[in-house]
Amino acid sequence: MAIKKVCVLGAGLMGSGITQVCAQAGYQVAMRDIEQRFVDGGMNIIKKNLSREVEKGKRTQADMDALLGRIKPTVDMKEAATDADVIVEVIIELLEVKKKVFQELETIVKPECLFFSNTSGVSITAMAAVTKRPDKFIGTHFFNPVPVMKLLEIIKGYETSEETLKIALEWGKSLGKETIVVNEAPAFAVNRILCPMLNEAFFVLGEGIANAKDIDTGMVLGGRQVPACADAGEACARGPLRPQERQGRV
Ligand SMILES: NC(=O)c1ccc[n+]([C@@H]2O[C@H](COP(=O)([O-])OP(=O)(O)OC[C@H]3O[C@@H](n4cnc5c(N)ncnc54)[C@H](O)[C@@H]3O)[C@@H](O)[C@H]2O)c1
Numbered sequence: 001m002a003i004k005k006v007c008v009l010g011a012g013l014m015g016s017g018i019t020q021v022c023a024q025a026g027y028q029v030a031m032r033d034i035e036q037r038f039v040d041g042g043m044n045i046i047k048k049n050l051s052r053e054v055e056k057g058k059r060t061q062a063d064m065d066a067l068l069g070r071i072k073p074t075v076d077m078k079e080a081a082t083d084a085d086v087i088v089e090v091i092i093e094l095l096e097v098k099k100k101v102f103q104e105l106e107t108i109v110k111p112e113c114l115f116f117s118n119t120s121g122v123s124i125t126a127m128a129a130v131t132k133r134p135d136k137f138i139g140t141h142f143f144n145p146v147p148v149m150k151l152l153e154i155i156k157g158y159e160t161s162e163e164t165l166k167i168a169l170e171w172g173k174s175l176g177k178e179t180i181v182v183n184e185a186p187a188f189a190v191n192r193i194l195c196p197m198l199n200e201a202f203f204v205l206g207e208g209i210a211n212a213k214d215i216d217t218g219m220v221l222g223g224r225q226v227p228a229c230a231d232a233g234e235a236c237a238r239g240p241l242r243p244q245e246r247q248g249r250v
Contacts, residue, residue, distance in 0.1 A: 114164060
């Protein structure tokens with residue numbers, strides 16, 4: 001199935017970013033939130049991002065206008081979801097609320113519509129279980145800021161089909177993202193590894209062992225970490241397991 005129309009649910013920090021990269025890649029996108037002020041807030045974030053690019057000469061005004069023309073901001077769930085090929089769920093991180101939304105969607109969307117969730121850690125399998133299409137359900141975890149961060153972590157639930165995975169991978173590539181695939185697990189892969197490291201950095205700071213600047217410099221230059229918004233190729237080249245791989249340990 002070819003994705004043409006995307007429905008993004010949630011116009012917050014991540015939803016607006018995902019809407020922007022989808023429209024940038026040429027998709028028609030409906031961006032839906034529960035109140036007009038949230039929809040307007042999401043559109044303002046997108047307009048601000050694009051205007052900055054126009055000012056810097058990275059994008060023409062005509063291109064910005066065309067991109068905005070592909071976005072349909074709305075508070076109407078039916079209008080947003082009825083003819084969507086894929087729903088990207090980007091609402092608040094509460095399992096019960098997400099479940100309710102997916103159940104409501106089941107009464108609106110086409111039978112072949114795919115469900116993608118941007119959750120940071122809610123079980124993909126638990127959400128998929130309340131739908132009639134657990135095989136068409138997958139996690140698509142973007143990183144903030146979405147237009148800048150290259151990574152898309154794709155999470156397979158227990159019943160996600162290979163076909164759904166294939167489409168999600170192609171979609172991620174079409175958005176200009178580098179994709180990794182992980183199996184369902186608490187915090188998935190990236191945050192599971194990142195969070196203990198960040199905790200330790202705070203302990204080192206709190207215990208007065210080093211100041212924040214020296215901790216950061218130490219980890220960038222000695223710990224093979226890269227600043228959050230570094231180019232993805234560089235990030236891959238300096239990932240924590242790369243030296244281990246070279247030494248034949250992994
Ligand atoms: N912030 C991050 O860095 C980050 C990174 C990766 C993933 N995520 C995940 O993305 C999701 C959204 O996070 P965010 O940071 O954009 O949050 P946010 O609070 O900025 O946006 C969430 C939006 O969802 C809307 N919403 C709530 N209930 C809704 C409903 N029933 N239908 C439609 N919209 C609804 C809210 O009004 C709000 O505008 C969460 O699952 C979060 O865990 C966040």
